[in-house]
Amino acid sequence: MTRSVVVHPDADLLAQATAARLLLRLLDLQSVRRPVHVVLTGGTVGIKTLAAVADSPLRAAVDWSGVHLWWGDERFLPEGHPDRNETQARQALLDPLGDALPQENVHPMACADGTTLTPDDSAVRYCDELATFADPGTPPGAVAVPAFDVLLLGVGPDGHVASLFPGHEGLEAGGTGAVGVYRCPKPPPERVTLTYDAIHAAREVWLVAAGAEKAAAVGSALAGDPVEKTPAAGAAGTERTLWLLDAAAAGVVEA
Numbered sequence: 001m002t003r004s005v006v007v008h009p010d011a012d013l014l015a016q017a018t019a020a021r022l023l024l025r026l027l028d029l030q031s032v033r034r035p036v037h038v039v040l041t042g043g044t045v046g047i048k049t050l051a052a053v054a055d056s057p058l059r060a061a062v063d064w065s066g067v068h069l070w071w072g073d074e075r076f077l078p079e080g081h082p083d084r085n086e087t088q089a090r091q092a093l094l095d096p097l098g099d100a101l102p103q104e105n106v107h108p109m110a111c112a113d114g115t116t117l118t119p120d121d122s123a124v125r126y127c128d129e130l131a132t133f134a135d136p137g138t139p140p141g142a143v144a145v146p147a148f149d150v151l152l153l154g155v156g157p158d159g160h161v162a163s164l165f166p167g168h169e170g171l172e173a174g175g176t177g178a179v180g181v182y183r184c185p186k187p188p189p190e191r192v193t194l195t196y197d198a199i200h201a202a203r204e205v206w207l208v209a210a211g212a213e214k215a216a217a218v219g220s221a222l223a224g225d226p227v228e229k230t231p232a233a234g235a236a237g238t239e240r241t242l243w244l245l246d247a248a249a250a251g252v253v254e255a
């Protein structure tokens, strides 16, 4: 597995460069395999990146009927809630893609629906969905998830990725692809997240972070601090782990 760090001048250029990188990666992948599985992230740069994908002329070169979209985590809120990562991703990218992206290729985590459905229930449903698309070659005992081609992760100022928060439940969840998490330090308190087992099944993990408030967490993760302190330190793909930063998150101080 290779790990690289790429630094861009600011958050806008980071989002545009990440979008261009993702679109070119999809084009490369589509010349060798189908379907391609991509995991989306929420968060500031994550959604900015999706908007940049929608705005790029390169988006027309991708065969979206061969792309499946998943989420790394979700805020457990009612359907259409503006704070759901899914809602924000739909507005930024999925709606602009329109019919080019078949709805059956879109795999959101189940919403709070006003019944007794819990984040745990939503996670169980997601595990079932993940298992449906798992590689036939998944070894016995490994979690049944697709070998995601690109898994995008935002990084919180506290070093959280997906909804894996420092010192919080979910960090130790193993043997399953997704879990419900409760009492999260960042609102909303109830969420659903992929586990490290699912993240580690990805071929490529791309961590995107912008802003000086992320610099300490990024530095800690790159230094290899324990995941209990900095969950981002534990995010890695089987083939490649790519850190995509703006200068402020990289701790670059202007002279």
Ligand SMILES: O=C1O[C@H](COP(=O)(O)O)[C@@H](O)[C@H](O)[C@H]1O
Residues within 6 Å of the ligand: 041, 042, 043, 044, 045, 046, 072, 073, 074, 075, 085, 153, 154, 155, 156, 157, 161, 162, 163, 186
């Ligand atoms: O709550 C979340 O936050 C993180 C990071 O968000 P940011 O706004 O600080 O960039 C995000 O990666 C995650 O998907 C989301 O649910």
